[in-house]
Structure formats: C-alpha cells, structure tokens
Amino acid sequence: MFRDNDKVSAREATFFIIASLIEVGTLNFSRIATREVGSDAWLALIFSNLFVLPAIFIMVKLGQRFYRHGFGEYSRIIAGTAIGWILSAALVVYWLFVSARVLRAVSNVIMLTLLDKTPMEVIGFSFLLVAAYLCWYGIEPLCRISVLICIVVMPTIIIMCLSVINEFKIDNLLPFLTEGPLPVLKFGFKEIGELTEMTFFLFLIPFIDKSGKAMKVALCALLIAFLFIFFVLVLTIGVMGVDIVKFQLLPPITLLESAEFIGIFIERLGVVFTGLWIIMIFPTICGLMFAAALVLSQMFGFKSHRPFIIPLVPLIYIISAIPKGMVETQDFFEFLIPYGIVMLLFVPLLLYIIAIVRGVKDT
C-alpha cells in the first residue's frame, strides 16, 4: 500500500523529525548539562536550540534549491564527483556512528532497568531487525509510525511527569549564572552536536509533497521537541535538585521512580516510563538507518535503498559493540559532537556557498 509511494505530507514529516529528536540522549542530557553548567542547564538547552537555527536555515535552503535530489546527488552536482562522494561518505559514516551510539545507549538502558540478564546481542539485534523491517518500506511508513508514536507516547509521558509537579521547587533552578554567561554559551554551542537528527533535512526535502513548506516543518518540529525536552529537563532538576541529577545515570527515570502516585494502584511507574521512552527511540534508529541506506544508494547510483539495509544491520551492531563498558561508551562516542557540528553546520554552509557561486540549481 505504502510501498514506493515515497511522498509524505508536511505534517507527517514534522512528526518524523520530532520523534527522531527525542531519543536516549534526552535522558542523559540533564546529567551532562548539570555537570557542566550546574543549575543553568535549562538556559544551555535554550541556547543550543537557538544556535542550531542558522544550520537549519542553510540546510533547508540547500535542500529547496535541489528539491528533486538527495544529498548524495546534489553534493556531486555542486562540488564535483570526488568531493561530493567524500562528503556523502562522511555523512553516511556519521549517521552509522550516531545510530550505533543510540543503539548502545538504548541497550544499556534496557539492560539496566528492565532486563539485566539478557545479553546485549539479543536486545541489539531485535531492535535493529524491527528497525530494518520498518526501513524496508521507505519513508512513508516511517513518518506515519512517527505520527502514531508521537500522539500516543508524548502525552502519556507528559501526564506521568505531571504527577510529580507538586514537588517542583523553583529554588532548585537557582543560583542563576554564577560563573557568568560564557560557560553556558560554550556548552550550548557544543550541544548542537546532540541535535543530530536535524541532518535529516539533507535527504528529507525531496520526499515532502510541498517542498516549499520545509522550513515550517523544521521550525515546528524543533519547537515542539524543544518544549518537550525542556519540560522534562526543568522538571527533573526542579524536583530532584542539581546535586543528585549530576550523579544519576538516567535522571528522568529516577525522577519517575521516586514519584508517589497516591490513588493509583500500579507501583513502579518508572518501568512504564522507560518502556514508553524506548518506543520513542525507534523512529530515531529507523531514520538514521534509512538515511544512511538512501545516501549510499544515491552514491552508488542505485534506484532503491533496499539493498543496503540488511548489510547495515550487522555493521551498526558491530560499531555499537566496540566500547567494552558503560563508562567507555561515553568516551568512545564523544567525537560525534564535533563531527556533528561539522556535518550540521559547516558542510551545508560550504555546499550552499559553492552552489550560489556556481549558480547550479534544480529547475
């Protein structure tokens, strides 16, 4: 039914980006941010979302200029075959590593909170196979499942979070800017690298049925995802206080586990929360896999992305299994942040400038 239709509406694309932006990094963010900038974490989040705006602007402009081609094709049109090929390869490698990071992080979360004796191979492969199945049928089912996930899971998570709101203390968000604004700005810029999924605009625009709406899609998605992440972050810090958030592996899960649900007969809602969050991670991994397969197919001149999906499954798994322990995982994937800033900001900027100078565009 949806096979090879490959056209999505602007709304579906928006939901796809929202669902991709909210991933396991969001769970870690409050810990990383409070370690770096203390109680100003919320401000750092606002800054990083502001800093990413120019990158989005350039990516969308670039995509709209070449509204019939994906990144793998237009990078070659703009910069010549060799450089275009290298840039595409860099992008594919980036997406593969990000998906490996997400996969590793999600298996860690599952092993830590739900299934502590299940081996990582089983969790990882079952996750990837489901993702591969979804990718097989292209972008349209992916976007539609994102809509479904967003409208079911996000309100549920918010309602669960609301149950702890009476313990929210505004004092926990103070003091304000003790070290001056510089560390916050610096950290905010660094965290652009965490908004990885915005790179989807490098391939997504040809699939949107009205590609003129792409900017609206990007801004809407960023805003909604930002509000959601902001809400979870502020609630986590506001209820638990900076000092404990710093030392929790997954602060929002601790938050939900500490909640007392008076009048509800189910205990341990933290587990349900974890489960819901894991569902939110599927669109991210699927999106990354699809993007990598698609750009690969464009690089090698294939008509379909399908031949590349199955080989990607073991590849992603192997990358995700390289770091040995949980602590090592953090360090191993650290390089993705500068890499992400380059792919998100500098590469599109460079291509856009060259495209304008050379005057190439789709007609």
Next chain:
Amino acid sequence: MMKRILVILFVLAAMLAGCWDKVELDRRALVLGAAMDTVPQSDEFKSKGHVKEDGRELYILTVETHMAKMASVTSGEGGGNGGGGGNGGVQQRAKRLMMHTGTSFFEALRKMATESDKILFFGHQQVLIIGEELARTYDLNKIMDFWDRDPEIDRSLKVLIAKGRAGDIFNADPKHSQAVSTFIRNQSEQTGKTSRFINLGLVEFLSKLEKGADLLVGGIALLDDEGLKISGSAVIKGGRLQGWLDEMETMAAQFVMDEVKGGEIVAPDPERKGNFITAEIFSAKSRLNAEIQDGMPSFAVDVKMECGIVEISDQSVKSVEEKKIAVAEKAVSAAVEKQIKDTVTKLQKQYKADVLGFGDKFEKYHNREWKEIKEKWDKLYPEVPVYVKVQTKVRKVGRKY
C-alpha cells in the same frame, strides 16, 4: 510455499520466545523493608563467625521479605520458616526476616542467598531503616551508595532512623498490618494529618546527603508493647546523627521548610488562664527569605496559615464571636511563633546543624556574597538572626456558632 514458511515461522516464534530474566513469583521473596545496623561487640556474633579477625568495618543488614503463596500453605510445617528474627510461624505469616553481616551491604545480601532458596527482589521495597548507632558512628554519605547505585531498588521508598537498633523494629507486631514495612509506609502517608514526622523519600534523602547539607530524617521507635511509634526526627549533621527533635519541634521545623500540610495546634487562651484553644491547620504556606543585614546574612520566616477552631476548653464559652476569633488567631500565631523560635534556637545553638536549609537559601539568592562567607558558614550559622512571623486566619468554627 511462502505460506508454509510463514506458518512454521509463527509456530517457532511462539515456541521459542522466552525471557532471560524470568523468575517465577513463588521463587521470589519480595523485600519489603531493610534495616542497616552496626555489628555489636557481643560474643554471640563472634561465635557465629560474623566478626572478622582483621577488624574491618562490618554492617548488619536485616530484610523483611514477603513471599507469595506462603500464606496459603495449609500444613503445620510452615512454622519452621520463621527465620532469623524468630517472629514467623505462629499464624503462618507470609513474612520472614533474614539477617546477615557484611563489609558491604551487597556482600550481606549475597551471604543471605546461601541460606535461602528464594531470590530477593528489591523492586517493591517500602522502607529503609537506619540504626541509631550506625548513623552516629559512620558518615551516612559513605554507606548509602548501594541504595543509590542498585538499579532494582524502588526509589520511592521511605527512609527512617530508628531509636535503638534498626533490626529490632521488624520484630514489632503491627496489629492491623501483615508486615512491619507496609505498616510504616501506610502510616507515613498520614503525615498530612499530624505533621509530626518527616516523610522523606530516598531521592530527597540522597540529594541532601550528596550536597553535604544537614537534614532531618523521620524517627521510629519500638515501644515496650511491641507497638511502633513514628514521630520526631533525627538531626543529621555532616552525615552523622547529632541528636533528636521531638514531635512538636519536628512540626515547627516543617513549618520553616514549608512541609506542613495539616495537624493541630493547642494554644493557651490569653483571656482565661488555664484554658486552651485547639485549632486544626487546613493549609500552611511559608516562605524563608535570606537577606543581608550590615553585610551579614539574616533570615526571615514568614508563615501564613489557615485553620479552623475545633475545640475550646471551656464550657462557658457559648459562642465564637468575631472578637473572639481575632483573639484566637493571635493566640495560635503566638504559639506557633514560639514553637518555631525555640526549635530554630535549639538547632542553632545546641546542634549547630543547618537542617532548615538557611545556607542553601543564601547560596541561591545571594550567590556572590555566599562565596565570601562559604568557608566560615559553620561558625556564622549559630549566630545568624532569624525573624519569625506567623499570620493565622480562622476559616471555620465547626457546628457550634
């Protein structure tokens, strides 16, 4: 052909599916409560080989567990299951106490496993009780790590400090409840009615410890008739137990911390000596403000309270007029004010423990000045002026007008 493969696949999926982490419920022992203690220097423990020769620090961990199905065993032999605590068996309770020593709490747990056929599960733990001696001798920061690190532990559990040995608390006989832990948990939910004990969850407890702040932890005591009393609070300073606050002092402290949700106040009637006005608190809001006075910190506690008159201890008072209400409001305010002042003074002068979060408040609202006085805060704290102001509004007078 395709169909056949699909059918085979589905059958296989149904048959091969399983779960690595599966543990049947009847193989599980649900830990309801845990108690941490130091090892006493008695011969009984030495003879059992619990005290190591090299004299390392040792703790005792006592857990109260609940087992599914145990209650429904009909034969008489169930009596033998009453373990360590010696409280099981008589009525075939589904609870059992287990106790072991260890250099770490996890070690103690694993030693328990050598004596039990059940797998302990911490996901439904209700309470964690810390023994008085343990809290006095060790820095709580150093011993609480297991409860923060273990992923299985339910983080909504309540933390209490026992007067005496914590393990003994589980020997109590809660008359209306199956297990001591559930009794404690259910009772602590009554905090709204009395405000006499500190209802402290694990995360809040750890958060304050982690910060290095002083704090109040609810107290629990075993009464002579095997009953339990949860009231008062323990003053923790620098991770160690410093002393106790009684019920009314705990209530006063909670006024400052804005934790009071209900309770009653018995105020002496200023017009008629020897008589009392009793008021029930409907709601209380308090603000703690940190200010700078001549370069030094000072604090103002501002309590706004709404209450109703529930009892006037003089039959001759037939009606409660407007004037009388104003008097009552003033009397109640004065009583609370005195309570708060006395408690704050006690905390400042006697315990020197900043459990009410004065320093924290100052850090948050006057950060620049805090950096200057941070080092000498310990010396400054007993001397900082604290101003208390209580405003009471009487909203109801009951059915007697």
